[in-house]
Amino acid sequence: MKGSKKVFTVNRLLSLLFFVMLLPFMLVSLWSFDYIQKDNINTFENNLSRFTHNTAMESVNRQLEEIGIVFQILNSRITPNGAKGFIEEDHDTLNAILASIVNTLTFFDAAIISDIHDHYRIYPKIQLKGFVPSQRPWYPGVKQKNGIHYSEPYNDLLPDLHNSNNHSVTITVSMDLFDEELLKYGNIAFDLDLYSMSTPLQDIVTPFEGKFLVAAQDGTVIMHSNFREIFHQKIPQRWIDKAIDLEGNFYDAETEKFIFYHSFSDPYWVAFTIVDKEMYDDYIGKAPQTLIIIISLCLVIYTVLVCLCRVYIKSIISRLYMGVNGINVEEQEHNLERVYNNIKKSHLELEEARKISGEDALTGVGSRRNFDTRLDELIAHNEPFYLAILDLDNFKSINDAFGHVVGDSVLKYVSNAGKAILEPKYHIYRFGGEELVALFPGNDYEEYFNLMETWRQVISQRQWRETTLSVTFSCGIAKWKEGETAQDVIIKADKTLYAAKQSGKNVILSSCD
Template structure:
């Protein structure tokens, strides 16, 4: 008679339990993998949108704002008395010199045109028409203004063919209107799109992609490759889906994601184009790592299940042997199991937060942190002072010693400022390019001036490795008197501009 009974099976409950654990583990692993894949894609969308935002604000917008500011100041200068007529008609030779001085202030402007309302004009630098060609009638140019407009803001032309250089170009222009409201003429800056696009080559994208700037029709106006200028890069369907502001859209026909940031004036879009296959490859790589981790864990579970089955049978046999022989000292001891520690990703999360608010090159807080901090101060109605600092002749430093030396200058100027401001618990922000900003939460402007002056002196007295390199900066400083943010920044920026005009390497307060 067989004494074997399934009810006495010691291993069956163990195998059933581990099978249930393994099946539940597989289902959980599949769910987590699919969820993480979705999260990875969304994370990269956020990273790419942030890159597009920084590219638009820290590079494109800063250039456009600088040109627009100088255009407005120059138009105001020519609107006074008979300055425009004297420059264009009375003494054109001296007028060309004045326009050349204006053009030299803007590295992204290839030439400057000034015309009166009758069509008489000057262009600097002067370009002679080809032999046998007719004289150009500037009244036919897209930047010529025939009558005073209600808007006195700057305008941008659509891409058109330059009469002299026979190359496509874009012009920013503004009417010159006297204080009495009479139209005196037009001042126009012809943009050097090749130079403006050159800096895009230095940009390092978070993932493999292509970044450029297009107009409302989808034609390229800025691109690292000058051969792509004015080509149709975006379809009408994609452009119609881009709203004012920023975001991203997917074009199923081409298989590209388009991350965009839009401007109102000019009506341009900063675009970062990434192939959908690139994002899929990245997320597939990320999730494959997780999947292999789960697979390895499943194998370990199976091995431990088999080991426990074998160990339990051995323990049972030893107990039976102990009962038969009475040798209890040889009976096996039960081993306690060790729990596994779970590692958190808290440190990784902190790194992400730091990358979102700190400029990687200089160690200063970035523009996004500046916008957030100044908005908080204004919302809480706290008194504060704002300083804008701009390194003098930075383009000349880049052109003479190279962009690597330019980066070294930026880092060291920022480091000097941080060393001065940090003991006072004051942050230095990289406002854009070679420009920095400081927020002083105080109503004592003299104290803020002394701190910026200390920074200025340390930079001016610093000895650089490059022979002949001398670095200085100019700054504007002003208090907030509860005016709008744009007005505050405009007044401080104007003080900075006056400091540049008065010889640089100095600090001026707002009026």
């Protein structure tokens, strides 16, 4: 009798324990279902918002910034006489500059310079009957110094000069030209090659099997990883109308698609990431499936625990007692320590990988290691080359006066301007601190000097938001001679740089004898 009563009491206690444990578990499960679903929605939105922003900045905005730098350079180099000479085919220098830009920069198809009397010349050379620049859709309607104007997509009268994509629709970017008295004397314009500008999108994998594209204000698709979509497809105008903020997202019920966007102010383009509702439902629907599996596993565990409690109650209590008193703590700590050591080792390996990376993390130009490798290759192959070392003037004073954030911004701008001028034919590397180096394989010293001089002028003429900030650099150029080591030519260029600093700064000197 007593034994039966004890068994009955133990069974009741175990059953009560089971349900007491099960009740909070079910409450937590319901809460988890709601939390996981909301977390998946937030993850979905955050991932696509971040992807849209990063892709728009890296694959679109970076090219727009490079276009802006090209126009800034041309604005500082073109003069009324130079433009007139180019139009009258009597200016080889400007023709060479435009030829270099059109043939080197992938986002330009053709260039045209016109004066206020609608006299013009196109590179590559072509003459069209009845062509009036001021009446073209891309011609700026407002006179604005240094203002860059992007047209809407339009049917171009020019044939496809490269015969690469056979498109008749294009977008033209242009800028009015002003003399020193701020009188307009002409205009320069470039037809954009949106197919080449879309090439970076081919290497991008859009999350949730979505699509990334860029559209003009009339809805025409102007950038897409699938070239067949460019100028041939349009997005709904309501998508453009809803993209009123810099960034945002919305759901389009008519097409059953989730839309994430990043808008640009100049040009008035909008980058879209488009994901089907089916993919959204599939991702969000993983929450109940995962939760059911977890609940099932937990119920199995609970059942096993109850059975073990019935048969091995004393053994369980003993094991719990040993666990509370830390019998297996040492082993657990050993495992955690091993995990920590593995993480620490992986972190060190990651840092080492960053050190040997071929690109400088701050400026985006080549790293010092990459420079040393390229320099050794040129010397090993006995290829003639020139080395230019530049150093930002008074950079420590800039950091002290405006802070390191402004200093980093200055270094980034100088590097990006240099890349726009020199690349892809020549390459820039970060030598250390505020020093940059450029390698020029070949013997065309005059071209190399002119490129560095253009770079120097662009930097010195830049108007910064900080009104008292002035940025210049000094540069030394040296020619490698057969038999010299890498250290020899670096020392030679560095001495020339020092001489440039001593001569008053903001100057380029060379020792190419």
